[in-house]
Amino acid sequence: MDKGILSDREKAMEANYFRQQDARLLEKLRNANKLDDMAEALRDGLHVDNPELLERARSLGITADTASAFLCAHLVQVAWAEGKVSRKEHDVVLRLAHDRGVEAGSPAHAKLDEWLHARPSEELFDTAIEVIRFGLNIFPPAEREERVQRILDACHDVAAVSGSEIARQLGLGDGVSKSEHHVIDVLATRLRRHESPKAE
Template identity: 30%
Template sequence: MFEQDSLHQRGKALEDEFFHRVDEKLGAALRARMDRDDAIERLKSTTGFDDQAVVEHLVDAGFTPSSIVALALVPMVFVAWADGNVTAAERQSVLSAALHRGVNSEPAAFSMLEDWLHHRPADSLWHVWEEYANAVGQSLTPTLATMLHQEIMRLATKVANASGGHFGRGKVSENERVVLDQLADLFAVTG
């Protein structure tokens, strides 16, 4: 009889432990979903975007209200990486643009940018940026959208011109030209 009670207690303990673990996993999943929903709402409020999918993609890519400002520099980062590495001159050009836009006042954004300049970002970042650029472009008047596109092209071209040529100026590589053409094509479609 004692052995049967012990076996029953052991079985009950194992059952309780199993359900405790299931409850923990469900609680963690619920907390994660609530955290994600909260992050989406905060980023939606910061950006003013109504497009749920765009905001979700931004959150899933790791952007927060304090790091979203770094997203504007993505075209320059991809131009810098076009030839497989970022030169000191390209890095300086990107950081200069970042400083002029106040990215250094947002530690999360500046850290994200630093990481992109040290480790080539995944192509998925480019796709998130395209969605972001389209959403921003739709929220602007045509004149402002054109001005923004021109500024992005100017800064991206400045990064492309930062290395190569004579004394580090004036030579845009074939790979950099491909990225610049992608930008121009995107703006032709959205502009």
């Protein structure tokens, strides 16, 4: 009897602890104006809730200095969708990253430039999207969907930049190729898959 009461109490305390951790992470993510801030918040959350995913990122060579580049990996993935990165795609990825606080000359900027010249592994792309999804899953559904849509809009901006301007003007498409649409669709599916970041 006592063991049962103690077990229930321990479970309640554990659930309360995780709720508090989620609330702290949610607040940090909401207040993150730059990718560096978001990367720091996600690192803290992963350290508590998903240390294996954090270790996967570290094993790929991601450091505190390059973590903000890691949060832009989906843009790099779209840029590589057709097997090569155009100059326009390269510039748009770096501009979008700069808009989120990745400064020219920083280690994160250099890492993005490196990835845009030599395609990273699928493991890097997969791990990056899982880290982002971990952070998104903390948000309430409507807010999560709004943030997912912003990510997908940025992916579309990268994909559309190298498309045919004439085709767009004639209403023959948005300039996004089938391979780019496929990559964006896969990213959308993965980002919208909601699971608790912790095992029940």
